[in-house]
Amino acid sequence: MKKIKLIDNWKLRHESHYQGKKNIELDVKIPTTVFEALINNEIIEDPFYGENENQISWVYESNWAYETNFILSDEILNYEFILIKFYGLDTLTEIYLNDQKIGETKNAFRSYELDIKPYIKKEKNRLKILFLNPIDHVNKQIKLHQYWRWQKLLALKLYNFAIPGMEYLRKPMYAWGWDWGPKLPDIGIWKPVEIIAFNSLKIDSIHVLQDFFYNIDPLKASYTKEFQDLQVDKVDIQVNVELDIIDKIKGNHEIYLLLKTPDGKEIVKKNKISEKLVTLTFSVNKPKLWWINELGTPHLHELEVLLKKEDEIIDARMLKIGIRDIKLIRIPDKWGETFYFMLNGVPVFIKGANWIPIDSFIPRGKKSGLYIQNITAARDANMNCLRVWGGGIYEDDEFYDICDELGILVWQDFPFACSIYPFFDEKFLEDVEEEIIENIKRLRNRASLLLWCGNNECEWLLALNLLFFHFRIKSRKKWEKVNINFFERILPKIVNEYDSQHAYWPSSPSNGGRLSNNGGGFIKSNDKKTGDTHYWSVWHLGKPFSAYRKFNTRFISEYGLQSFPSLKTISTFCPEEQYYFHSHIIKNHQKDRSSNKKIMSYMKKRFLIPDQFEKQVILSQIMQAEAIEYGVEHWRRSRNDFRCMGSLYWQLNDCWPVISWSSLDYNGRWKALHYLARKFYSPFFASVIESKNSVIMCITNDLKQPQTAIFKWIIQDVDGKIFFDGEETVTVPPCTSLEIKSINVKKINKSRVKFRKKIVFFYLYDEDRNLLQRGFRLFERPKFFPLKDPRLEYHVKKINDENYELTILAKEIALFVYIESDRFEFNASDNYFSLNKGEKCQINLKPEDEQVRKEFAFSIRVNSLFDLLKQ
Structure with a gap:
């Protein structure tokens, strides 16, 4: 060949x-x-x-x-x-x-x-x-x-x-x-x-099937020593090689298989060719498993499949496969039905975002390195999953290569979104079936593949149309028949035939569809009791983000708030004279109708609004970040008994420079949300539930081992007067969220001071008192908290050719401390964080351009929320 x-x-x-x-x-x-x-x-x-x-x-x-x-x-x-x-x-x-x-x-x-x-x-x-x-x-x-x-x-x-x-x-x-x-x-x-030139036959596709044998049934293992001892004893692997045979096979042909394990071992198998499908089987004892990045190493095995005639290689395929067991678990419970994924027997809380195409012009985006840039940024923000959204594409092989290597799962929508398709057209349907089969074959062996999902919001949209557009019953029945037939009969049948090892889900959001829910599928497609949900009452309907805590769902696969990209990115599409919220050019880069007004409305509810556009831009990012953080904390605290087991916010990236829901702008610059995601998606993290009557301290552990840590908290006023503080050393079991301390606010508020003017600072340390996380929570919106000038002091010290250390001291409370440089791009180990009065921290900075490092230290500026709000 x-x-x-x-x-x-x-x-x-x-x-x-x-x-x-x-x-x-x-x-x-x-x-x-x-x-x-x-x-x-x-x-x-x-x-x-x-x-x-x-x-x-x-x-x-x-x-x-x-x-x-x-x-x-x-x-x-x-x-x-x-x-x-x-x-x-x-x-x-x-x-x-x-x-x-x-x-x-x-x-x-x-x-x-x-x-x-x-x-x-x-x-x-x-x-x-x-x-x-x-x-x-x-x-x-x-x-x-x-x-x-x-x-x-x-x-x-x-x-x-x-x-x-x-x-x-x-x-x-x-x-x-x-x-x-x-x-x-x-x-x-x-x-x-x-x-492609060849004689008689070539390799059409390869399908790797895996059958796992555990020492303990994962569904029966408890979160004790038994769970920690869970392991895969053996995996049986079957490799099906499908051949494209154009003519009669002439001569002796065979399939030769070589599997190279991560630790250097080799397994060799071969089989003579007598028909179109050739099967080879073998077992791997105590295999090196593929894990998501937070649970272990994403081990990949090299699989080489050769088509030989005598001693001549006439076709060859090289694959990198992960030995891993992924299951969607749906079991009736007291809230409805579970919806979570097990990876190698471990129940995983899915943490990530929705992925859209990297560019309006995809080849250009690929050449610009946007795949490695954006997926690495997702990994660096502690994400373990990306949802390939149905309005985009089956992604490029490079996308899946990177996800395989970095230990990031992929929820794969088929490319249907927010529409009703002409499946009544036989030629259209036949073409779609060919498309689906080809792409299932291309992607089914990917270590990162989590789930096949039929579409984005087609089921939900149909339900909304029925409710709001009052179709006649006759029209309604026709629409339902077309959609049920494709997404609940044809598509799952194809998936099961060509990839029986991955679950199929009919739509997002969905409760499993009409056929699996005794006729209730379409009307309840966004049901909180079962399946996945999209929640847009916050943002589209204007609800405050405090509503997230009242939305108890099994798996939330879309939600979000908008913000502006960085001013550097805005400068790539907008001249300075158009730097205001409602300028023609700014409005053209806001595609969600009147959403710039909505951003301003959300900001006004929480902050005093500065006059300067550049400050409004940063404030929009802070507003977005604290909103998503608020929701994620709630859903992650709800993981016990699988109450909620997934959060995928909308959206990770942009396809052009735009005002949107993304946490990475088109140029790859991290918004405040992405920096906060690194914290709230950390597999081991602390959070606080504040209310009028109580303060509850929590720690969530998504790891497969128990974690021992020190949790410290301080409740104080803006002057540093402490009303309550404490410290606890706790051990949190695997895959568990734990309530550490509950404080009755009324009990500590005997002097009847205005508790709404207080702040909670909290810190999470490991056993050696290394700081893992710092955070804060206000009892009221920030605009009512009487901030003082924090009088931030900072200096930058060069550590080596690639790294600088930024030391920051706050003389007063500093909220949302942010680091920026007008001239240079850099990566920061932390950003948009808080410091208590008299607190000092060190941040690692890494400039991207090696040629400017001599000038880099002098370009750094450090400000906080106080600086944004002063006119």
Whole structure:
């Protein structure tokens, strides 16, 4: 077998001559997209700057052509079969080879293999891919399907940020516009193109199945010594190799398998080929398991599968697999039904965020290193899971490679979101099934894969439509039939056939669907008693974030508040004269209608608002961070008896510079939320429940071993007068949240002082009194707490070429101490933290640019909430 990637010597040409856009012809390398090429060649201005997005719709309303010439060697031409494989074309194409049409495509989520042997010439071959604009296609579909036309009206009414008709084309939905993303549906060759030459047969796919044997039944193990002794004695592994056999097998062929363990051992198996499916089995005793980052090492085993003819290797696949056991546990209990995951027998509290595509132009984002940057940042914030949201894509292999290596689980939505799809169309349905099968085969062996989820909010949206748009019963039944058939019959059947080792969940949110809930699925799709929930009463309905504590759910997979990106990021799309909340450019980079007003409203409820825009930006991030922290603390304290076992906030990242719910902005800069996530997602952490009548101190332990720690607290006023303090040494069992101390506020408030003006500082230390965490909790909103100027003193000391130590001393209480530099980017070991009166701390700083380290120390500034609020 021979493979040749067609990377260089491509031409991109504009095929629609209107609006003065003529004779555009560019040299490009593959993969690239039309927008990326036009930006790189300065044909269009940066779509992300200002309001440029609104001036370039001609790009996606045009037809475009990619062309290249290639010559194949005699060696390639002598193979029996020659295919060309397109790993990703976005989206509608006609493909020509030597002026003969050889195929067409209509799905960006799947690959296409075409037989080119009959069309190949010995001399130069000309390949042309004509991309048809997607807008004409979806408009024709809207007109064609009269019954479904209401969706266009719904899109215009509810989703004025999106181009209508997105559900009719298998193209990433976010690209059509979302409440955090621009209307920039890209076009082009977004994945590699490859010529494959072979004789008779090749490897089609590999499926690794694992069967685990424990020394103790994990579901019966208690959180005592028995639980700590839980281990996997043996795993039986079955490797199914599926072959693509084009013709009769000629000669002796065999499958050769080599497994290399992390500790250097090797297991070799081989089997002769007599039919399409070849199975090899073996066992591993006391295996090195793959763990999420907080529970252990994410060990990966190298699996090499060779297809041999005699002694010649004619095809080969290399995989990295994790030996791990993942189960979704759903058991009836006093609250309804559990919804949690066990990894290698350990019940895991899922901690993470929702993941959207890295860029509006994905190849550009990949080349910019956004995958490693953003996923590493998630790991550094103590996340153990990312949910690949259904309005995006099946992610690039690089995404899963990094998650496998860093020990991060992946909740995988199929790419359906917030729409009702034309599954009544047999050709559309057939194409979707091919797409799903291909991607299940591609991803099913991933160590990081946690769950297959049918869609994002399609089930819930249908329920809401039934409630608010008052469909006639006849229409309602038709809609229900289409959705139930696909998401509850067709899709789970495909998943079970091609990947029986991972659970399928019909939608997010969902309580399991209509078929598994005796007819109650759609109406109760966001039920707190079972399944996963999305909670948007905070933010969309304007409730205060204190409402999070009243929302007791089994697993919360979406919730959030918006904030502005950093001023450095804002400067990349907005001139200084537009630096105010409601400027035209700022509003264009806020896709959720009037949400800038909503940000200001939430801020006003908690803070006095400064006049300066740059201070308002930071304050918005603090507001967002304290809100999500408040919710996460509550849900993590609720993990006992599996009451709540997951938190995935919306959202981790951005696809362009925008005001959104993210904790990382488009440029990878950490917002206040991401710094706080590092604390509230720590596997061992402390929290405080404050109320009018009591203060309750808690510690949560998500680890599989008991943890002994020292918990210290102080209740005081702004002047440092202490009303109550204490210290406890406690041992917290594994996978448990423990109430350490409950203090009756009335009992310590005998002098009738205004307790609302007090503050709780708390500290968590390990047994050697090394500080693990510091935190605070107010009894009232910050704007009512009489802050004094903390008179922060700080200095920066160089430790080595890569690290600096920042020492900070607070003369008075300092809340939300934040470190910044106008000139340089840096990583901080902590940020947006609190210091008590007279308290000192050391923060490690690591500048990103090696060339500026001599000047770095002088650029650092340290401020706090007090500095934000003073005019």
